[in-house]
Every structure is written in structure tokens, then in C-alpha cells.
Amino acid sequence: xxxxxxxxxxxxxxxxxxxxxxxxxxxxxxxxxxxxxxxxxxxxxxxxxxxxxxxxxxxxxxxxxxxxxxxxxxxxxxxxxxxxxxxxxxxxxxxxxxxxxxxxxxxxxxxxxxxxxxxxxxxxxxxxxxxxxxxxxxxxxxxxxxxxxxxxxxxxxxxxxxxxxxxxxxxxxxxxxxxxx
Amino acid sequence: xxxxxxxxxxxxxxxxxxxxxxxxxxxxxxxxxxxxxxxxxxxxxxxxxxxxxxxxxxxxxxxxxxxxxxxxxxxxxxxxxxxxxxxxxxxxxxxxxxxxxxxxxxxxxxxxxxxxxxxxxxxxxxxxxxxxxxxxxxxxxxxxxxxxxxxxxxxxxxxxxxxxxxxxxxxxxxxxxxxxx
DNA sequence: GCGTATATGTTCATTACCGTACAAAAACTT
DNA sequence: AAGTTTTTGTACGGTAATGAACATATACGC
Numbered sequence: 001x002x003x004x005x006x007x008x009x010x011x012x013x014x015x016x017x018x019x020x021x022x023x024x025x026x027x028x029x030x031x032x033x034x035x036x037x038x039x040x041x042x043x044x045x046x047x048x049x050x051x052x053x054x055x056x057x058x059x060x061x062x063x064x065x066x067x068x069x070x071x072x073x074x075x076x077x078x079x080x081x082x083x084x085x086x087x088x089x090x091x092x093x094x095x096x097x098x099x100x101x102x103x104x105x106x107x108x109x110x111x112x113x114x115x116x117x118x119x120x121x122x123x124x125x126x127x128x129x130x131x132x133x134x135x136x137x138x139x140x141x142x143x144x145x146x147x148x149x150x151x152x153x154x155x156x157x158x159x160x161x162x163x164x165x166x167x168x169x170x171x172x173x174x175x176x177x178x179x180x181x
Numbered sequence: 182x183x184x185x186x187x188x189x190x191x192x193x194x195x196x197x198x199x200x201x202x203x204x205x206x207x208x209x210x211x212x213x214x215x216x217x218x219x220x221x222x223x224x225x226x227x228x229x230x231x232x233x234x235x236x237x238x239x240x241x242x243x244x245x246x247x248x249x250x251x252x253x254x255x256x257x258x259x260x261x262x263x264x265x266x267x268x269x270x271x272x273x274x275x276x277x278x279x280x281x282x283x284x285x286x287x288x289x290x291x292x293x294x295x296x297x298x299x300x301x302x303x304x305x306x307x308x309x310x311x312x313x314x315x316x317x318x319x320x321x322x323x324x325x326x327x328x329x330x331x332x333x334x335x336x337x338x339x340x341x342x343x344x345x346x347x348x349x350x351x352x353x354x355x356x357x358x359x360x361x362x
Numbered sequence: 363g364c365g366t367a368t369a370t371g372t373t374c375a376t377t378a379c380c381g382t383a384c385a386a387a388a389a390c391t392t
Numbered sequence: 393a394a395g396t397t398t399t400t401g402t403a404c405g406g407t408a409a410t411g412a413a414c415a416t417a418t419a420c421g422c
Contacts, residue, residue, distance in 0.1 A: 003219065004378050004409060029399060038184065040380045045401065185379060185408050212369060221410045226371065 009047060011037040013058055017103050025055070025112035055112055059119045062103060066096040067123055086131050087175055090152075093127075094167035097156060105160050117153055124149045137179070148178065190228060192218040194239055198284050206236070206293035236293055240300045243284060247277040248304055267312050268356055271333075274308075275348035278337060286341045298334055305330045318360070329359065 015036035019028045030051055034044050048054040097104065107116045128148045132141050155174050159165060165173075196217035200209045211232055215225050229235040278285065288297045309329050313322050336355050340346060346354075 002378065002410070003221070007219075008379080030401090031399065038188075040184070041400095042381080042402085042404090043379050046378075050400095183380070183408065189409075210369060211371090222370095223372085223374090223411080224409050227408075230371095 005047070008037075008039055008043060011039060012044065012047065012054065013061065016054060016058060017106075020103065020106035024110040025051075025107070026110065052115070055107070055115055056119065058103070059107075059116055062100050063119065063123050065100060066093055067127065068096070087171060089127070090174065091167050091171040094156075094159075094170050097159075098167060101160060101163065108157060108160055113157075117157065120156070121149050121153050124152055128152075135179075151177070186228070189218075189220055189224060192220060193225065193228065193235065194242065197235060197239060198287075201284065201287035205291040206232075206288070207291065233296070236288070236296055237300065239284070240288075240297055243281050244300065244304050246281060247274055248308065249277070268352060270308070271355065272348050272352040275337075275340075275351050278340075279348055282341060282344065289338060289341055294338075298338065301337070302330050302334050305333055309333075316360075332359070 012033060015033050015038075016028075019032055019036055023032070028051070030044065031041075033051075033054070034041055037044070048057065104116070107113060125145065128145055132145055132148075137144060152174060155170060159170050193214060196214050196219075197209075200213055200217055204213070209232070211225065214232070214235070215222055218225070229238065285297070288294060306326065309326055313326055313329075318325060333355060336351060340351050
């Protein structure tokens with residue numbers, strides 16, 4: 001991607017994040033973002049159609065980070081990876097969520113939270129899909145999938161309002177109410 | 182000035198300052214600056230002819246800050262300003278120098294220091310020129326002017342290596358060896 | 363020495379950003 | 393409800409940034 005586009009994109013994200021620190025999503029105008037990012041009006045619209053699209057893009061950015069796998073780890077001891085370490089993976093994700101928590105908290109604190117949750121669940125579905133294949137159960141897999149995705153997503157939403165817990169704590173809580181580990 | 186130019190210019194200054202933190206002036210290549218600023222090669226050259234020109238521009242930037250007068254102050258109590266408060270002015274300048282000391286120290290620490298000193302003295306000449314008009318002396322004004330400019334410039338250079346003193350201290354030291362105050 | 367790598371400048375076609383103007387919608391005032 | 397202000401979204405000519413290519417120069421290892 002062109003270097004200028006990259007910079008502009010980052011400037012908009014940074015501006016948006018900064019604004020979320022002091023305003024709620026609906027109270028932030030496109031003009032606010034333009035001013036804060038210090039870019040031209042037409043530039044904003046050449047990147048994002050609407051404020052919602054921006055939110056979506058920001059969420060994607062966050063999720064790309066949150067669900068990023070360390071390739072090195074996979075290579076160094078991939079035999080243990082093939083095993084049943086979904087718990088380690090979840091803890092890993094929770095650590096990444098904690099790093100982005102400053103943004104996530106603000107996004108969740110208003111209407112934008114619903115959009116975040118929807119995109120979040122989409123990504124989580126991919127994570128849990130593969131894992132479920134390994135487990136036998138009388139309950140339909142589709143039901144289990146929805147259950148775990150929603151369970152985890154709501155766990156995270158709760159965590160963002162009760163940040164006195166560590167990722168390990170949350171992971172423990174989550175798996176304590178789940179049939180497999 | 183165009184918003185893009187402003188951003189690029191700032192990016193180059195920031196990059197240059199950051200590089201001065203860990204390399205000496207001569208060891209910094211134009212390529213280093215380009216990489217650190219994250220801009221295109223042709224972009225750099227459209228802003229600055231050479232590395233020396235960049236240094237000059239950065240110095241000007243610093244001096245514009247250091248010698249900036251608070252217009253509000255002048256307006257609020259300009260009657261006291263017309264009086265003999267060169268000492269207050271010097272202290273004021275020293276405060277601004279302290280704010281930029283992180284850059285100045287690095288610039289002074291190598292060959293670039295000579296250029297800094299030359300430009301610094303040019304600006305100081307303007308400051309002391311007006312002041313000298315007010316004082317009678319047997320010594321030629323031109324001599325006195327050069328004396329004070331060099332004296333003060335060297336004082337600042339010394340200060341940048343002995344930063345345990347306050348602006349007031351330095352001001353005191355400077356005027357203690359000067360015929361008028 | 364001589365080859366290789368790195369740094370310096372210059373040129374140029376392409377592309378993103380800029381700013382301004384404008385129209386239409388939404389929000390707020392009275 | 394009518395009028396005012398704010399925000400939104402689009403359009404376009406002008407301008408700065410880009411990256412790639414190129415020639416030259418300087419530095420370094422063998």
C-alpha cells in the first residue's frame with residue numbers, strides 16, 4: 001500500500017481512538033475526526049465511506065492484532081500445538097485484548113459496542129470452529145459453537161468493566177463453565 | 182503552507198532529532214533521515230538541498246522558539262518592558278533554551294555545533310544590538326557587541342554540559358561578569 | 363589495486379492529498 | 393413550523409509525495 005495512504009489511515013485511527021477517550025461514538029462527528037487527524041475532508045471520504053465503515057476498519061485492525069498467531073512459536077514447538085492447548089490460545093488472545101483494552105473499552109461503552117460485538121463474534125467463530133471438531137458430544141456442534149462464541153464474547157465484555165483480573169484469571173473462569181478444556 | 186509539506190517537514194525534524202540521540206551529525210546519512218522519517222527520497226530533496234541545509238532549518242526552528250516574545254506580555258505591561266529589563270529577557274531566553282536542550286546538546290556535541298554557534302550568534306547580535314544603544318561607554322559599541330554575543334553563546338555552550346544550574350543561576354553568572362545590568 | 367556495497371543527487375510519470383465550493387440533510391433555535 | 397447552523401457527502405483543478413530508475417561518488421574488504 002502507498003506510504004501516504006498508510007500514514008493517513010493511521011492518522012485517522014489514532015484520531016478516532018483519541019476522540020473515543022473523551023466522547024461517545026454517536027457524539028463524534030466526521031468533522032471531529034477530520035480535524036483531529038489533521039487531514040482534508042475529501043481525503044477522509046476517499047478512505048472511509050462513513051463513520052461506521054471506519055469503526056469496522058478499526059475493529060478489523062484490532063482483531064488482526066488480537067487473533068495474530070506468533071508464527072515463530074508455531075514453528076518452534078508445533079507438536080505441542082497440535083495437541084489440545086485451546087486454553088493456551090485463549091489466554092494468548094486475552095493478553096492481546098488487554099493490550100488493546102484502551103480502545104475496546106471506549107468502543108464498548110456506547111452504541112458502537114454492538115458492532116464491535118458482532119465483528120468480534122464473527123472472528124471468534126473461526127477460532128472455535130476447528131476446536132469443536134475434536135470433541136464428541138450429543139449436543140449439535142452448531143449449538144455448541146454459538147454457545148462458546150457468545151459465552152466468550154460476553155466474558156470479554158464483562159472483563160472490560162472489571163479489569164482487576166488477569167488474562168489467566170479470565171481464562172480460568174471461562175473454562176470452568178465449559179464442558180471441555 | 183500546505184498541510185502535507187508541514188507534516189513532512191515535521192517528520193524530518195523529528196527523525197533528525199531522534200537520530201541525533203544515538204548518532205553524531207557526521208555519522209547520520211541522508212538515507213538514515215529518509216528511513217527514520219519514513220518518506221520518499223525525492224521528497225526529502227524537495228525540502229532540503231543537503232544535510233547542512235536541514236541542520237540550518239532545524240536551528241532556525243529552534244531559534245524561532247527560543248527568541249519568541251510573548252506578545253501578550255508585551256501588551257499587558259509594556260511600560261516595564263521599555264525599562265532596563267534585559268536581565269529578564271535573557272532569563273526568558275534561557276528558559277526556552279532549556280526546553281530545547283535535548284536537541285541542542287546533541288547538536289553541540291559534534292561538528293554540527295560550530296554551525297549552531299554561528300547561527301546562534303547571528304540571532305544574539307540582534308538581541309544585544311538594541312540594548313547596547315542605551316549604554317554609554319568609552320569602548321566601541323562594535324567591540325562590546327561582539328564581546329557580549331560571544332560571551333553569552335559560550336555561556337550557553339558551557340551550560341549545556343553542566344545542566345545542574347537553573348536559568349536564573351546562569352543569568353546571574355552572565356551578568357556578574359558584564360559591565361551593565 | 364579492484365570489485366562491491368552504500369550513499370548521494372536528479373529526473374519523471376503516477377497517485378494521493380489538498381482546499382474550496384457546493385448542495386442536501388440533519389440538528390438545533392426561536 | 394420556519395429559519396439558522398451544523399454536518400454530511402460529492403466534485404474537481406492544483407499540488408506535493410511517491411517510487412523507481414539512473415548516474416555518480418564515496419567507503420570498505422580482499
